[in-house]
Amino acid sequence: MKGFLVAALAALALATGLWSPPASALEVVDERGVAVELPQPPQRIVTLLPSLTESVCALGACARLVGVDRYSNSPAPVRGLPQLGGGIDPNVEAVVALKPDVVLLAKSSRVTERLEALGLKVLVLEPKNHADVRRVLGKLDQVLGTHEAPAVWRAIDAAVSAAAQSLPAAARGVRVYFEVNSGPYAAGESSFIGETLTRLGARNIVPAALGPFPKLNPEYVVRANPDLIMVSVRSAQGLEQRPGWGTMRAVREGRICRFTAEQSDVLVRPGPRMDEAARLMAQCLGDKANKGGAR
Amino acid sequence: MPAGHLRRVVLFGLALLVLGAALLLLGLGIGSTGFESFLSARHDPVALQIVWDIRLPRTLGAWLAGALLGLAGAVAQGLFRNPLADPFLLGSASGASLGVALALLFFGGSAASAQWVVRLGLTGAAFLGSMAAVMLTLLLARGVQQTLRLLLAGVIVGVVLGAMKDLITIASADILQAIQGFTLGNTGLVGWSACAVMALACALCLLLAWALAPVLDGLALGEATARSLGLPLGAMRAALVVVLALATGAAVAQTGLIAFVGLAAPHLVRSVVKTTHARLIVLSAAMGGLLLMAADLLARWLIAPQELPVGVLTAVLGGSYLLWLMHRRTARGTAS
Numbered sequence: 001m002k003g004f005l006v007a008a009l010a011a012l013a014l015a016t017g018l019w020s021p022p023a024s025a026l027e028v029v030d031e032r033g034v035a036v037e038l039p040q041p042p043q044r045i046v047t048l049l050p051s052l053t054e055s056v057c058a059l060g061a062c063a064r065l066v067g068v069d070r071y072s073n074s075p076a077p078v079r080g081l082p083q084l085g086g087g088i089d090p091n092v093e094a095v096v097a098l099k100p101d102v103v104l105l106a107k108s109s110r111v112t113e114r115l116e117a118l119g120l121k122v123l124v125l126e127p128k129n130h131a132d133v134r135r136v137l138g139k140l141d142q143v144l145g146t147h148e149a150p151a152v153w154r155a156i157d158a159a160v161s162a163a164a165q166s167l168p169a170a171a172r173g174v175r176v177y178f179e180v181n182s183g184p185y186a187a188g189e190s191s192f193i194g195e196t197l198t199r200l201g202a203r204n205i206v207p208a209a210l211g212p213f214p215k216l217n218p219e220y221v222v223r224a225n226p227d228l229i230m231v232s233v234r235s236a237q238g239l240e241q242r243p244g245w246g247t248m249r250a251v252r253e254g255r256i257c258r259f260t261a262e263q264s265d266v267l268v269r270p271g272p273r274m275d276e277a278a279r280l281m282a283q284c285l286g287d288k289a290n291k292g293g294a295r
Numbered sequence: 296m297p298a299g300h301l302r303r304v305v306l307f308g309l310a311l312l313v314l315g316a317a318l319l320l321l322g323l324g325i326g327s328t329g330f331e332s333f334l335s336a337r338h339d340p341v342a343l344q345i346v347w348d349i350r351l352p353r354t355l356g357a358w359l360a361g362a363l364l365g366l367a368g369a370v371a372q373g374l375f376r377n378p379l380a381d382p383f384l385l386g387s388a389s390g391a392s393l394g395v396a397l398a399l400l401f402f403g404g405s406a407a408s409a410q411w412v413v414r415l416g417l418t419g420a421a422f423l424g425s426m427a428a429v430m431l432t433l434l435l436a437r438g439v440q441q442t443l444r445l446l447l448a449g450v451i452v453g454v455v456l457g458a459m460k461d462l463i464t465i466a467s468a469d470i471l472q473a474i475q476g477f478t479l480g481n482t483g484l485v486g487w488s489a490c491a492v493m494a495l496a497c498a499l500c501l502l503l504a505w506a507l508a509p510v511l512d513g514l515a516l517g518e519a520t521a522r523s524l525g526l527p528l529g530a531m532r533a534a535l536v537v538v539l540a541l542a543t544g545a546a547v548a549q550t551g552l553i554a555f556v557g558l559a560a561p562h563l564v565r566s567v568v569k570t571t572h573a574r575l576i577v578l579s580a581a582m583g584g585l586l587l588m589a590a591d592l593l594a595r596w597l598i599a600p601q602e603l604p605v606g607v608l609t610a611v612l613g614g615s616y617l618l619w620l621m622h623r624r625t626a627r628g629t630a631s
Contacts, residue, residue: 070601082600088476089604092483093349094327099341108473114484118348215465 028143030124031107038121041145042101048090049106051127051271053078055140056104058272059148067098073265074273096120102143127270128212129192137272152272159275163282164200171282171289172201177226177250180268182235183215192270196278202228202285218242225249228288229256230281232264257284304574307567311581315358318588322354325592327600348486356485356549357591357605358584359493361556363546365583366500368557369564369576370539373511374532375442382543382557385432385445385536386452387425391547393456394424395477396463399470421477425544428452433536480551480606482591489549496545501580503538507531508573515572553606555613556587562620 026038046067047053053072056065068078070086082098085091090111095103102121105112115122123143127133134153141149176197178187187193189204191212197204205224206214222244229250231239236258240251250256259267259280267277323346324333332342332350367382375384398420435448464471510531513521522528546553560583564575587605590612594605 085601087472088479089481089483089602091327091600091602093345094600096345096349097328097332097341106472108470110473110476110484114486117486117488118344 026143028123028139030122030139031126032112032124034124036102036121036123038102038143040101042121042143044098044100045102045104046084046095046098046100047072047104048084048087048095048109048111049104049126050074050265051133051269052104052106052125052136052140054269054271054273055127055133055137056144058152059137059140059144059146061144061146064144066100067095092118104140127192129190129270130195130274133192133270133272133274156272156275160196160199160278163275163278167201167282167286168289171285174202174285174289175205175224175227176202176285177205177221177224177229179229179231179235179239180213181232182239184218184221184235185213186216186221188212188214192274193267193277196274196281200278200282200285202281218245221245222248227255228285230284231256231258232267233258233260234264255288257288259284300568300570304568304570304578307564308574308578308581311578311585315581315585315588318585318592319351319354319358322357322588322592323350325595325599326350327595327602352487352490353482353485354588354591356490356493357482358588359490359497360482360485360546360550360553361560361587361590362497362580362584363493363500363542364553364557364587365560366497366504366576366580367539367542367546368559368583369561369572369579370504370511370535370542371557372561373508373514373572373575374535374539375446376514377442377446378562379558380446381555382539383453383552383554385449385539385543386428386456387540387543388547388552389453389456389460390428390431391421391425391544392474392478392552393460393463394420394422394427396460396470396474397424399473400463400467419548421548422544424456425547426540428456429536429540429544431456433533477551478606479604480553480609481604482550482587482594483602485549493545493549496541497580500538500542500545501577503534504576505573507535507538508571508576510535511572551606553587554610555617556583556590556609559613559616560586562616 026041027035028038029035043064044066045056045061045064047056047065048069050069050072053065053068054074056062057075057078062075062077065078065081067082067084069090070083072078082094084094087106087109090109092111092114095111095115096118100120102123103115104123104125106126107124108126112122112124125136125139127136133156137149137153141147178193178197179185180187186206188206188208188210189198190208194204194206194208194212205221205226206216225248227250229239236256239256240246245251263280266273267280324330326332326345326349328342328345332345336343336346364382368380371380371382371384372378374380432445432448432452435452436445460474464474509524510521510526510528513524513526543557561575561579563586564578564582568578570578587609590609591605594603594608597603
């Protein structure tokens with residue numbers, strides 16, 4: 001009886017093995033809600049979004065990248081890869097020529113349909129906040145078969161917490177205005193930048209109700225009178241000369257952090273370098289709070 | 296009309312087509328992977344795919360879009376009796392961008408509607424937007440009778456719809472990038488289905504415009520003369536506006552906003568032969584196709600393996616040409 005059972009089980013296993021797709025076949029549902037089937041973990045990957053490039057590398061699969069978009073500049077190895085245009089003007093032909101197993105790109109990319117029509121596997125993944133970064137890491141982990149995501153996320157999370165703990169008490173509750181560009185577009189509480197600021201114990205002058213990256217009236221900033229301004233050097237020029245801005249406490253007391261272009265890249269990408277971003281912001285908070293007088 | 300003139304027109308048209316065919320062949324060899332793809336296409340499936348499914352449709356698509364714009368330009372310049380009239384004049388460009396913005400806003404974000412968007416596509420939204428803008432312009436201008444009113448209404452609709460598009464983009468910053476891409480104008484994403492749509496529109500517009508061209512000849516001699524020809528002026532003008540909208544909408548929907556091709560093509564034709572509108576329209580289509588196709592090849596070749604958005608290139612080249620044209624006119628005007 002027992003022998004028969006074992007034989008039957010073996011036969012069943014054999015049959016399912018024959019009739020179901022190979023065990024390594026993988027179906028992933030991307031952010032469009034489209035199920036993408038991958039016959040095996042992709043070995044040739046094209047990413048068309050810097051944060052996805054960084055995520056793939058963070059999971060230790062940097063060597064599987066064969067092409068990236070124009071703006072992917074980190075980590076260092078990807079700088080040598082073929083650049084396939086940007087999100088606005090992707091180069092279809094160059095992508096196809098690389099024969100990628102999968103193309104990872106953002107929701108806003110125009111090339112998705114075209115690439116799919118040409119028979120490529122396309123995964124749309126676009127991290128926008130902390131939870132997204134974690135989810136995208138998990139999904140990429142599943143796709144790549146790397147089993148690294150939990151550790152990577154734990155490290156990011158721990159580093160953000162450590163950055164928060166490194167701050168002196170004086171830096172708590174500092175009211176911050178984070179300018180993304182001189183529109184002025186701000187990073188609100190609900191953006192991933194805002195989330196990091198919240199974890200660092202700072203208060204954002206732009207409430208979540210205004211959306212993640214609202215275009216503000218400059219007057220709003222003057223009225224909110226932040227203790228500290230974070231801005232990229234790219235858009236910091238003439239900030240003090242904007243009408244009425246000279247009277248703000250942050251400007252008067254010189255509490256403005258100007259991030260270099262490289263630092264800004266770290267700050268504005270919702271990817272695995274969020275810990276580095278948190279450290280940069282914490283450093284800014286710590287330095288400027290010590291300058292004295294923060295509420 | 297003397298036989299020599301007709302021969303000149305036919306020869307010119309043939310020259311344009313032959314040049315176009317030559318460029319089409321050249322287009323198979325130009326791209327990020329260079330000429331090797333063309334040579335290895337016979338035994339390498341990926342190279343074959345690049346040549347057959349990417350380069351051929353995009354080159355052909357550039358020709359078709361240019362032809363549509365050239366045709367629309369010739370119709371617009373005849374219809375408004377203004378040599379500087381542009382196919383985008385009736386607000387169709389801003390209408391198309393607004394359509395794209397709306398489509399992205401309402402359907403681009405949520406996953407549930409993704410299927411629907413894929414089916415209708417941004418293409419359809421752009422087309423509907425440009426048609427709606429033209430209708431709105433016509434409504435504001437109370438028909439097509441008064442050229443000045445129509446031009447003015449076109450400008451107003453263009454500005455207002457453009458502003459609405461900006462409003463939407465500011466309200467949801469997510470779609471900013473996609474809109475920007477659309478405004479740049481790019482032939483890189485044209486596939487066979489887009490080619491089919493444009494070919495159909497092109498054939499239809501050519502037929503209609505050819506049939507309606509006599510009214511443009513009449514209009515060239517003034518409104519009163521046109522009326523005295525005994526043609527149903529109002530109906531024919533309205534039909535020409537539809538042709539204009541259809542041609543522009545179809546081109547814009549597939550390739551985004553591409554400047555100056557529609558303006559320059561009829562001028563270039565006129566500088567070679569002076570002829571009736573029926574022939575001018577056909578020649579302008581061939582010329583527009585040639586222009587955009589050449590611009591597309593340049594855009595692919597100049598900084599290969601990267602490429603320029605073709606709209607940027609046509610704006611620079613077309614703008615310079617227009618300036619030169621205006622300069623030459625004023626010079627000649629003061630001389631005589």
